[in-house]
Amino acid sequence: MSMNSSSPNPYHSQYDPSAAPPPKSSKMGWILAIVGVLGVLGLLVCCGGGYALMNVGFDMMGAQATTAIRSNPTANDKIGEVKSCKVDFPASAAHPENQKKDNQRQILVFNVEGTKGSGILTGELVNQPGQQELKPRELRMSTGEIITFAP
Numbered sequence: 453m454s455m456n457s458s459s460p461n462p463y464h465s466q467y468d469p470s471a472a473p474p475p476k477s478s479k480m481g482w483i484l485a486i487v488g489v490l491g492v493l494g495l496l497v498c499c500g501g502g503y504a505l506m507n508v509g510f511d512m513m514g515a516q517a518t519t520a521i522r523s524n525p526t527a528n529d530k531i532g533e534v535k536s537c538k539v540d541f542p543a544s545a546a547h548p549e550n551q552k553k554d555n556q557r558q559i560l561v562f563n564v565e566g567t568k569g570s571g572i573l574t575g576e577l578v579n580q581p582g583q584q585e586l587k588p589r590e591l592r593m594s595t596g597e598i599i600t601f602a603p
Contacts, residue, residue: 510539520588532568570594
């Protein structure tokens with residue numbers, strides 16, 4: 453029997469040591485990725501939900517401030533139709549009454565824009581059973597005029 457070198461050897465291994473096996477997908481990597489994505493989504497939902505609830509609360513305070521301006525004939529005449537009434541967080545935090553250590557009152561400051569004028573409304577946040585109510589104190593117009601509200 454003659455051996456021809458070109459004929460395939462049935463006992464020759466097809467293994468190629470330079471070819472690496474395909475990489476295995478790591479289950480731990482997938483688990484960490486899913487947990488990470490769920491964690492980020494949870495954080496966004498919690499923070500976004502908290503921010504949304506805070507905005508709803510301050511929008512309600514803005515609505516109370518707008519109602520207070522409408523119910524005061526002098527303030528209503530000077531401001532006109534209220535276009536914007538937003539809480540000014542830095543001014544509220546810096547208000548002298550909010551800086552007192554034994555302070556039981558919370559003062560809110562609103563920037564008010566109307567069709568006839570603009571100003572800064574200062575009011576006290578009063579806790580009522582089951583709700584908070586804004587008691588306006590004064591409206592300081594951009595012209596310098598001060599309109600006080602009845603207690």
